[in-house]
Amino acid sequence: MPIPIIDTHCHLDIIESEGLPVELALQNAKAAGVSKLLQIGIDLESSRRAQSISKQNPVEGIEVNYSIGCHPTETHEFPKAEEILQFATEHLADPRFVAIGEIGIDLYHTADSRNYQRETFSKFLSFSEEHQLPVVIHSRDGFEDTFEVLKEHPKAFGVIHCFTYDSEKAKKFVELGYYISFSGILVFKNATAIQEAARDLPLESILVETDAPFLAPPPHRGKRNEPAYVQYVLEKLYSLRKEPNTKVQEQVLLNSEKFLQRKAYHHA
DSSP states (O other): OOOOEEEEEEOHHHHHHTTOOHHHHHHHHHHTTEEEEEEOOOSHHHHHHHHHHHHTOOSTTOEEEEEEOOOTTOGGGGGGHHHHHHHHHHTTTOTTEEEEEEEEEETTTOGGGHHHHHHHHHHHHHHHHHHTOOEEEEEESOHHHHHHHHHTOTTOOEEEOSOOSOHHHHHHHHHTTEEEEEOGGGGSTTOHHHHHHHHHSOGGGEEEOOOBTSSOOTTSTTSOOOGGGHHHHHHHHHHHOSSOHHHHHHHHHHHHHHHHTTOOTTOO
């Protein structure tokens, strides 16, 4: 029986808005060997939608989990932080609600809101610490800020999603107890620093994702991404690691299962 794959980060609602219905995206994913995925909330509306998609999952044989969060570029949503956290509180007992995020720091798109981002990021991290929920972190052009805020919340844990830094920075996140998740960028020819990180990290700390509909890997680059394409990220990982392919796939699956069970990579 083939080893299943888990897409640990996707946006089915945005995929649907770009023309691929949720049901069809899930059917394609299932056919590609995906057994589970994590539907991400980026603001109050999308978090509600994520919960709804998980509840109404139209395809048997593939499990839809969800997160509740406030993306750092959605600064207009920051005033709704308490409302978003209230929504999270209301669903703490839902086993499909597995993470807070995405949250984090983005100084590429919205550097002018740096302090506001740090404040909001910290607020969500405090919630995750209180309820022992992993966080899904977006960090772009903001390693120092992200790392500093994370160190202020030593009981927080989770994943640095769509990793875009180098191996040294990846290891610093791992030392804090965070998984590193690689997206379709890993397959891009010029992504040498990211590929080096995927080669160097402890295999126990690695997850894979699509971030669909964004960042489609070759041979679909430039087109709409979908969870079925997570297989290309995993295949690239095979080529970078010294371990046998089966070992890589088994360990990444185990890591992904642990993450969805609200555990840090170094937890037994």
